[in-house]
Amino acid sequence: MAESPITPRGKDFAAWYQDVVLQGDMAEPAEIVKGCMVIKANGYAVWELLQKELDTRFKELGHSNVYFPLLIPQSFLKKEAEHVEGFAPELAVVTIAGGKELEEPYVIRPTSETIIGHFFSKWIQSWRDLPILVNQWANVVRWELRTRMFLRTTEFLWQEGHTAHSNHDEALEEVLRILDVYADVAENVMAMPVIKGVKSRAEKFAGALRSYSIESMMQNGLALQAGTSHDLGQNFGRAFDVKFQNKEGQLDYVWQTSWGVSTRLIGGLIMSHSDDKGLVLPPRLAPVKAVIVPIYRKDEEKGPVLEAAHRIAKEVGAKVDLREGHSPGAKFFHWERRGVPVVLELGPRDIASGNIVLKRRDTGTKEVLAQTDLSARLAAVLDAMQGDLLASAKQRLKDNTVTAESIGEVEEILKNVTAEKGGGKFVMARVKDDPACDARLKEFKATVRNIPLVDEYDGGGKCIVTGEEVDRRVVIAKSY
RNA sequence: CGGGGCGUGGCUCAGCCUGGUAGAGCGCCUGGUUCGGGACCAGGAGGCCGGAGGUUCGAAUCCUCUCGCCCCGACCA
Known part of the structure; x- marks a missing residue:
């Protein structure tokens, strides 16, 4: 019998993953373009099936597809203070076009909140214009330092939904409705169980009030953020002057949301089900x-x-x-x-x-x-x-989820976990939502994945870092 | 950007230390025999040895410079 071209999971999980992607004819590194990949026919067909599942659900909830420009004036990114700070390090900027230096450089979109904010402000005058529910299927570029096929590449494909509402309650409803769509597709189409929750303040989207995520566990026990849904509050409304006149005749800023899943889902799919013989696709996503x-x-x-x-x-x-x-x-x-x-x-x-x-x-x-x-x-x-x-x-997921009552215990469980060796766990522990606590976990490269919406554990108690009272346990893990 | 490694047929690599006609396995093409879990035989195609400069009668091999890629660390869907 010939030797398998696939490294066994137990030997080196990261190498196994690469081998499965390559041998499954899903994608290959672009080589000539740093950090990018070519999605091959077998991989793209899976993406198309996923797109169809998601797109149908978005439309059922009243969203329409639209398309905004790839290039965004650099000044737009700077209008929201937190947003620019979060994205500045990973922007690709176009400074020369048509043979001439541009007066104002364009950034290649890392996400589209800013340019969409600009157009929302043109489109919205009255409460009667709301809500606006749009989605775009697009590519984005983020200059990442470390790339892995599907999981993190410089350019990737995704959908980004953007909505504007007349009040916060309605916006928050939208955020959670979409989170449910993501969880539904993950579990019932991808056969990939997820935990719905709120991101800690330290981990939220740059410019959001709060971010929500679905987190899944890969076969090596590492966490993968499979989808995010953001409550943008009025932050982008203020930055882009997106105002509407409410029923009382007063001007107010709109309440926005944004949400996305990407080709990263395919990486999650692969690491959820595949084995030492190669790719395993759930029937609903098998081309x-x-x-x-x-x-x-x-x-x-x-x-x-x-x-x-x-x-x-x-x-x-x-x-x-x-x-x-x-x-x-x-x-x-x-x-x-x-x-x-x-x-x-x-x-x-x-x-x-x-x-x-x-x-x-x-x-x-x-x-x-x-x-x-x-x-x-x-x-x-x-x-x-x-x-x-x-x-x-x-x-x-169940077998590899544990509880811990002290920071030392968490560190002991996670300190030797790597993408290559595996052994990862989801550690359920009480941690206050305070960036200082996130920083403490980062000392051993773990993060708060999210704070579950549904507390399936034993309720509140003292934070393992600060000793302050918190109302539930959070998911702590090493992640992609 | 710091540390490490690597650029030689399509792929994985040997050759380099000690300069002397460019190799292997896999893949590919042709023909034949095969076919219930990676077939075999025979024949064949395919490479300015990452690039530039230098040393030398002669450079894949030695020297200098350069470009690119991979891994580890600091950022992240």
Whole structure:
């Protein structure tokens, strides 16, 4: 047996991840463009499926898609004090265009709150213009120091929703509604369980009043922020003079929200389910759900096998691997690495018996069934796989979540955790929402991931850093 | 930007110390035999050794400069 091209998870989780991305034909480093990647057909197809799931939900909630410019006047970024401070280090700036130095440089958008604020101020005069609910599918650029494919690249794809409301309650409702959409897609489409919560003040989006996130746990126990939804308050309204006249005839600044998920989700998907044999995709996000590998020795076997393969493929919506010059074994490995949920083997023996062999990607189990039962059985298997992937991810999250009662205990649990070696945990401990406490955790490279919206633990008690009373435990972890 | 490493066929690398006709494995192409978990045989294509300068009769190899990439640290969806 040939050596696997994939580093086992236990040996080096980071190397394993790279191998799975590459071998699964999801993406490859751009090389010639620092920190960027090429998303390949198999990866982009997953993104398209995710886009469809999200887009449908956004539209059901009344949002419309729009598109704002990639280039943003540099001065815009500076209008919101916290925002510029947060993004300044990672901006790419265009200073020359058309062969001439620009009077005012453009930044390539790292996010679009500022330029959208500008247009909101033009569009909004009255409470009757509100709410505005828009979303854009776009690319953004953030000059990151350390990149990893899908998880953090210089350029990435995402959606950013932007809404404006006449009061804070309504804006906050929007923020939480979207957080629910994200959690729904993560759990029910991606089979990736998440914890909904509020970011600590130290970790919130630059310019937001509060940020909310969904956090998930990867197989190495590291946390991944899978989506964020921001309550921007009136900060951008003030910065961009987005005013409206309310029912009482008074001028007020709008209350805004913004929210996004990115191609990072694909990284999360990979690190949630894949194994040492390669990519594992939940059926709902698998571009190809089943592949038939035809098996034949002699020419007189080839005809009937291919004929049956095509007929069955049509019936159940599978793809037939017709490549010449590859043995069936090589084909099995090929599709396995690419995360196809089900591989169907069809050879002379099956033609004779009217059967077909079905192999499930996640469990590796094989079953022989009558061709006539395949359609129903395939649907059931895909359904079961979707459910089982979520169940096992939930179990892993549960198994690797612990409580701690002192800062020393937290440090002891997390100090030796790395992306390569793994061993990460979600440590539930009481920590006050104070940047000084976040700083204390940072001493051993851990962060407050979020403060869960739903307290599933034992309520309030004393902060392990300051000793002050807090009302619940927060999620502490090392993260991507 | 600090510390470490690396640039040689498409990929992974050997060769460099001790200068003398550019190599291996994988992949690719052709033909044949194979095919129920990574097939085999035969033939073949493919490289100004990252770039520039220098030393030398002669440089992948020695010297100087340069460019780029990867890893570790400080920032982050």
